[in-house]
Amino acid sequence: MARYVIEGARTCTVGDQLMKKEVILRGLGWGPMPDFPVEAELRDGRLNSMASSYFHGGVIEPVAARRAGRAHGAAASAF
Secondary structure, three states: OOOOOOOOOOOOOOOOHHHHHHHHHOOOOOOOOOOHHHHHHHHHOOOOOOOOOOOOOOOOOOOOOOOOOOOOOHHHHHO
């Protein structure tokens, strides 16, 4: 079951969240976005949240993982 999909609606796939934000800002689509890239637009009214009893917001915790038993570079070792 796909989330945030209306049966039979056309869809658009983009490569990253910044492109998705541009599509949404230009009025060409809608979709779930993390708060941090759209804070200013939500605050000044250029975007409105669709969170409701039908579209629930959520919290996604960022996770960093690496493969055990393998040499890692300086950045991975810092984690």
